[in-house]
Amino acid sequence: MSTSKQLPQPDRGEIRVDAVLQALGEPVRLTIVRALAGAPEGIACGELELPVTASTRAHHLRTLRESGVLTTRTEGTRRISKLRRDDLDALYPGLLDGVLAAKQ
Amino acid sequence: MSTSKQLPQPDRGEIRVDAVLQALGEPVRLTIVRALAGAPEGIACGELELPVTASTRAHHLRTLRESGVLTTRTEGTRRISKLRRDDLDALYPGLLDGVLAAKQ
DNA sequence: ATCGTACTACGATATTCATCGAAGTTCGAC
DNA sequence: GTCGAACTTCGATGAATATCGTAGTACGAT
Numbered sequence: 001m002s003t004s005k006q007l008p009q010p011d012r013g014e015i016r017v018d019a020v021l022q023a024l025g026e027p028v029r030l031t032i033v034r035a036l037a038g039a040p041e042g043i044a045c046g047e048l049e050l051p052v053t054a055s056t057r058a059h060h061l062r063t064l065r066e067s068g069v070l071t072t073r074t075e076g077t078r079r080i081s082k083l084r085r086d087d088l089d090a091l092y093p094g095l096l097d098g099v100l101a102a103k104q
Numbered sequence: 105m106s107t108s109k110q111l112p113q114p115d116r117g118e119i120r121v122d123a124v125l126q127a128l129g130e131p132v133r134l135t136i137v138r139a140l141a142g143a144p145e146g147i148a149c150g151e152l153e154l155p156v157t158a159s160t161r162a163h164h165l166r167t168l169r170e171s172g173v174l175t176t177r178t179e180g181t182r183r184i185s186k187l188r189r190d191d192l193d194a195l196y197p198g199l200l201d202g203v204l205a206a207k208q
Numbered sequence: 209a210t211c212g213t214a215c216t217a218c219g220a221t222a223t224t225c226a227t228c229g230a231a232g233t234t235c236g237a238c
Numbered sequence: 239g240t241c242g243a244a245c246t247t248c249g250a251t252g253a254a255t256a257t258c259g260t261a262g263t264a265c266g267a268t
Contacts, residue, residue: 017206022129026226027122046244056227058246063225077235077244092205094198101196102121130256150214160257162216167255181214181265 007065007072007079012087015068020088023067024099028052029060033083036070037100042082111169111176111183116191119172124192127171128203132156133164137187140174141204146186 023029028050035048050057061081064070069088072081088096127133132154139152154161165185168174173192176185192200 016208017203018129018131018134020129021125021134021203025122025124025126025129028226030122030125044244052226053228054245055229055247059226062246074234074245079245091207092202094205095202098196098199098202099121099125101198103195104120132256148214156256157258158215159217159259163256166216178215178264183215 005074007074009065009071009084010068012068012091015087015091017092019067020069020092020095023064023069026060026063028056029064030099032060032064032081033069034100036081036083037085037096040082042073042080044078044080046078109178111178113169113175114172116172116195119191119195121196123171124173124196124199127168127173130164130167132160133168134203136164136168136185137173138204140185140187141189141200144186146177146184148182148184150182 024033031050032048036043045057045061046054048057052060061070061072061079065072065081068084070081071084072079074080083096085096128137135154136152140147149161149165150158152161156164165174165176165183169176169185172188174185175188176183178184187200189200
């Protein structure tokens with residue numbers, strides 16, 4: 001069967017700013033977030049080009065999801081991740097844009 | 105002698121967003137940043153009420169200073185810390201305000 | 209010069225966490 | 239059904255780091 005299914009994540013009220021900042025404060029994860037910011041439709045995990053193995057990538061995606069930064073839905077064997085821009089902007093207006101404005 | 109002296113810190117161009125986010129993503133340090141945000145004149149380290157010892161507090165202040173979040177100047181035996189709001193706002197507009205907007 | 213205050217630096221410890229490989233799951237295709 | 243692809247979970251390992259106590263420095267006051 002398997003229609004598209006959402007993986008477990010905190011809802012807006014459960015998101016903690018500590019967790020979000022800690023999630024963003026890691027180079028690989030920040031790279032993921034930047035990639036997602038440029039792809040409003042979401043990106044499949046495997047399409048991300050990162051200097052780590054698939055299992056490490058999965059670990060980072062889980063961290064980002066559990067902290068509330070992104071949402072992941074299953075589509076067949078693929079997992080599509082999207083930034084939770086609306087929630088983050090509502091909770092911490094300017095935070096995400098500020099981070100993405102960073103030159104490097 | 106001892107006129108007021110600035111402790112070593114990165115200048116604006118050397119600040120890295122990874123380091124800033126990682127510095128902010130720790131509960132004790134975030135508490136410090138919130139306190140500093142409410143005191144534009146700066147705060148002496150010892151005036152901060154935190155659930156850690158003085159040496160741990162010093163460690164967190166160093167982390168915040170070396171990442172570029174705050175600046176510290178010596179005044180007699182006291183060390184006054186101030187948020188580097190202008191630099192952070194210039195580099196990452198909205199980031200700091202977004203973080204401080206967090207309810208909890 | 210002695211004392212007390214305000215902090216920092218050092219060394220140690222324990223926890224957290226980024227990383228990997230290997231094994232497992234889930235799905236689509238054949 | 240079998241196969242392969244996409245991804246996750248598990249267990250292990252090594253590195254980073256939050257914490258502490260102790261010792262030290264720097265300064266102002268007496």
